[in-house]
């Protein structure tokens with residue numbers, strides 16, 4: 001279970017669940033993935049992406065490498081809205 005009450009190791013601010021835009025600069029172009037679920041520090045905006053989502057990001061980046069597009073903009077396709 002994820003403990004979002006954890007404090008930020010950098011500034012001791014509170015971490016909150018949010019989404020972020022992930023950008024990676026490859027040799028041939030740029031890959032932008034929007035709405036990636038992440039834990040974000042309220043205070044210093046440091047972002048943490050968990051392992052599961054990081055793996056999914058990696059496969060998106062690999063897809064972009066195969067396509068070799070100059071600019072690839074994706075929505076994070078695996079985002080599951082939590083039912084509250």
Ligand SMILES: [Zn+2]
Nearest residue numbers: 008011041044
């Ligand atoms: Zn912080």
